[in-house]
Amino acid sequence: MKDNILHWVISLFFPQQCIECKTIQKNIICNECLQKVTQNTSVKNITQKISIDYYFSYDSTIKEILHQIKFKKSIELAQEFAKEIAALPLPQEIQDKIEDHWIVIPIPSHPKRIKSRGFNHVSILFGDWIVEKNLVTLPLLKRKKHTQALFNLNPKEREDEVKDAFELLYPENVKNKNILLIDDIATSGTTLAEAHRLLTCHGAKKIKALTIAYTPKPGS
Ligand SMILES: [Zn+2]
DSSP: OHHHHHHHHHHHHSOEEOTTTOOEESSSSOHHHHHHHHTTOOOEEEESSSEEEEEEEOOHHHHHHHHHHHHSOOHHHHHHHHHHHTTSOOOHHHHHTGGGOEEEEEOOOOHHHHHHHSSOHHHHHHHHHHHHTTOEEOOOEEEOSOOOOSTTSOHHHHHHHHTTOEEESSGGGTTTOEEEEEEEEESSSHHHHHHHHHHHHTTOSOEEEEEEEEOSSTTO
């Protein structure tokens, strides 16, 4: 709360420039530019242990937007961005098999992180999208381990770090179900693969993942 007031007071004296058009804005990117960024965006696929689709390469604009949402705690920007994301297409495989009753499960942050941020950014970013696509979301994953950032770790260390990071709530709900995992950024795919492993253990049928952004370069 104090932080929010302080941020608001600072923003009165130091208004921001939109990173695209440089006009003075309350957010890092103005609504008009946000719309342009999301125009003509298609679903792209990275093939890893789990099939991951994503919308954006992690370029400087997307990086700034997500940074602002996650670390500057801008819920307003998350809500604006969510409106644009809602209009983006479904991954083809899901579109083709929409009758398979996909259950959308967000990859959760640790409860402490959600508390300090004040909101669950993945749920907000995909909130309008889920409604728009008429999908069902169940927050069945809970992060029980406060994992450290993965970008400095090698593949084996990453796997060890995320091992047993999640707890599956109401496991009976995933048996024989098709699951779409959603997250903000995919890098190595290790976190999504761990969620995949847990859901497979509990009898999930098909599991796919969709993220907002993808960066093949850890830490970039
Ligand atoms: Zn702009």
